[in-house]
Amino acid sequence: AQSVAQPEDQVNVAEGNPLTVKCTYSVSGNPYLFWYVQYPNRGLQFLLKYITGDNLVKGSYGFEAEFNKSQTSFHLKKPSALVSDSALYFCAVRDINTDKLIFGTGTRLQVFP
Amino acid sequence: GAGVSQSPRYKVAKRGQDVALRCDPISGHVSLFWYQQALGQGPEFLTYFQNEAQLDKSGLPSDRFFAERPEGSVSTLKIQRTQQEDSAVYLCASSRRTSGTETQYFGPGTRLLVL
Secondary structure (H helix, E strand, O other): OOEEEOOOOEEEEEOOOOEEEOOEEEOOOOOOEEEEEEOOOOOEEEEEEEOOOOOEEEOHHHOEEEEEOOOOEEEEEEOOOOHHHOEEEEEEEEOOOOOOEEEOOOEEEEEEO | OOOOEEEOOEEEEOOOOOEEEEEEOOOOOOEEEEEEEOOOOOOEEEEEEEOOEEEEOOOOOOOOEEEEOOOOOOEEEEEOOOOHHHOEEEEEEEEOOOOOOOOOEEOOOEEEEEO
């Protein structure tokens, strides 16, 4: 069965510092991986995805993610955090047998001024 | 351009009532998905349409849940005889076509509270 894991419930970082939100995956075959962000009382906003090719994927709002096949990871990163980045972040993998997304449990990012 | 819209945004129902949740996908999107997000959890798949065909309903938790997309555009998720455990945010997503590489775009969700 395919799955993703987000080992940290919460990540705290000071504004201006780099941030990393971790995600590991378990799939058979080639993984299609996604990151979404959720602000309070809002739906999920797409940030970026890895399908194939370059292991460093660039996305919206200055976010990027690094695909590492040997470590089965897809960590979300940003060089300089903003207070407005504070939100709930979800990693997801596309089920290979269907088109549905399988989500992690989410990581709450708190950026302090 | 217009994104995915859902209505109502909030719904309070008494236990045993029937509810209907509406999703308007992005125009021209072939695929439509429903997910359920319990408090503090990640979204979980409920069902999936390709145009008007319901191709996967394996995530529907019981036969009280029913979804349709009769004309391949707007979709309705219906919950009959609501129970307290149905309280959650129901998210709708659409994608341009059926492909594992396509991005799913989500609506704002409907927050359902069953009393």
